[in-house]
Amino acid sequence: MWLIDSSIGRKVVMSVTGMALILFLTFHMAMNCVALFSEDGYRAICEFLGANWYALVGTVGLAALMVIHFIYAFWLSWQNYKARGSSRYAVTERPKTVEWSSQNMLVIGIIVCIGLFIHLINFWSKMQLVEIMGDKPADGVDLIRNTFSKWYFALVYLVWLFFIWLHLTHGFWSAIQTVGWSSKVWHKRWKVIGNVCITLLILGFASVLVLYFGKSLMA
Amino acid sequence: MDKTISFTLKVWRQRSPKEKGCFKSYQMKDIPTDTSFLEMLDILNEDLINKGEEPIVFDHDCREGICGMCSLYVNGHPHGPATGATTCQLYMRRFKDGDTITVEPWRSAGFPVIRDLMVDRSAFDKIMQAGGYTSINVGGVPDANAIPISKEKADLAMDAASCIGCGACVAACKNGSAMLFVSAKVSQLALLPQGQVEAARRAKSMLHKMDELGFGNCTNTRACEAECPKCVSISNIARLNREFIAAKLKD
Structure with a gap:
């Protein structure tokens, strides 16, 4: 199976799962932003998703994507570490065109996963998980308000978003390069498109956080 | 008289693929800046041979950037700090008086070291x-x-x-x-x-x-x-x- 036993195949798996996760984040951000304009609208979305069958199928699919992306990340990193040989360079210097994030995707990814763990405890375990267990889920808007009224959570989430930004600004064009949809000209275009899209995505998430933290300061 | 520089050269010495290698420092005195990097190594090797020591093994052939035979990882860059040039096209005018120049072989599992700076x-x-x-x-x-x-x-x-x-x-x-x-x-x-x-x-x-x-x-x-x-x-x-x-x- 070429997705397992060839280097390009393994990278394609990373690329496709990564792109799917970016797509998920886009929907997630769009739904979060409803809370900027209408709290009732946000509650309606929470209810619409809840623990309905389609939301559960989505969650399982998402978890599978995450797990595959994670396993391949460690597998590829281990192979790459071995390919470097047993002795390391004494002096290394990063060329100007090489992004720091591109050489540290695994570390950034692990930090993103820690953030995800906190996020799942804060929200998912009190919403969908409770509903799966058969209880009444917590109110989504209340959860946002309570979580982001605490300065330390606001800070942790901002740092988390920054690391997601680092991970995705490299991941976006890298995913496209891996499946081969790039050329000399399109490489530059994809980079600009990626940077704009990912920055808007992260700003979307951050705006909800900042608004509710601001509201808590006013109250 | 051309400008000359003196510097410390830290070179990776390894006797065979299996043996452990280590860095060895050499003091280079009054090297003209018009000397190419490989000529500088030639000067050092001549000196080592005269002293009865083992010369440093490194790959080179055409010395005009065509053959792809020269290698060397100089100060954290393959083919040294110049861009769009091979090691044989690198000149000592790139370096300053009193510098420490670190020279390593390509390091990769696919390219095992044969001896010193020469890899397979x-x-x-x-x-x-x-x-x-x-x-x-x-x-x-x-x-x-x-x-x-x-x-x-x-x-x-x-x-x-x-x-x-x-x-x-x-x-x-x-x-x-x-x-x-x-x-x-x-x-x-x-x-x-x-x-x-x-x-x-x-x-x-x-x-x-x-x-x-x-x-x-x-x-x-x-x-x-x-x-x-x-x-x-x-x-x-x-x-x-x-x-x-x-x-x-x-x-």
Whole structure:
């Protein structure tokens, strides 16, 4: 199976799962932003998703994507570490065109996963998980308000978003390069498109956080 | 009298592939800045031989940036700090008086050290033998322009063909991946009609050979492109990915 036993195949798996996760984040951000304009609208979305069958199928699919992306990340990193040989360079210097994030995707990814763990405890375990267990889920808007009224959570989430930004600004064009949809000209275009899209995505998430933290300061 | 510099040279010494290597420092005195880096090593070696010590082993051949034989990882860069140039095109005027210059061999599992600064790059020959050629019968010399090729394609193919197979891409890559080399060798043929016939087979077998020889997986850091003495573009890697994926989907 070429997705397992060839280097390009393994990278394609990373690329496709990564792109799917970016797509998920886009929907997630769009739904979060409803809370900027209408709290009732946000509650309606929470209810619409809840623990309905389609939301559960989505969650399982998402978890599978995450797990595959994670396993391949460690597998590829281990192979790459071995390919470097047993002795390391004494002096290394990063060329100007090489992004720091591109050489540290695994570390950034692990930090993103820690953030995800906190996020799942804060929200998912009190919403969908409770509903799966058969209880009444917590109110989504209340959860946002309570979580982001605490300065330390606001800070942790901002740092988390920054690391997601680092991970995705490299991941976006890298995913496209891996499946081969790039050329000399399109490489530059994809980079600009990626940077704009990912920055808007992260700003979307951050705006909800900042608004509710601001509201808590006013109250 | 030309300007001269004195500096400390830290060189990796390793007697054989199995033995452990270590750095050894040499004081270089009054080296003219017009000396090339390899000539500077020649001066040091002559000195070592006169003193009855073992000279430093390093690869070199044409000394004009064509053959791809010279290597050396100088101060954290394959082929030294100059861009778009090989080690043999590097001159001492790049360095300052009192500098410490660290010289290491290419470090990668695919390129084991033979001795000192010389590494075994025959893995690249094996990758070429796996499919980096055309085996069509071309007959006699055809008329010019009998097979029309657009200027754009011809330029891209020539840019890919400028790869001299020195291995700087592997040396620069944190993953020890040979993707820039393999992609250049696949691209130079895939872009031309003569290379189309065997394109799918070539992409598959060259990549499989690369994986088999223990080179890493490309993670698109672009270090290879930045350090390549011939400035081969990573758009070739995108082309190799495209060719390989298309070939696998057809299977």
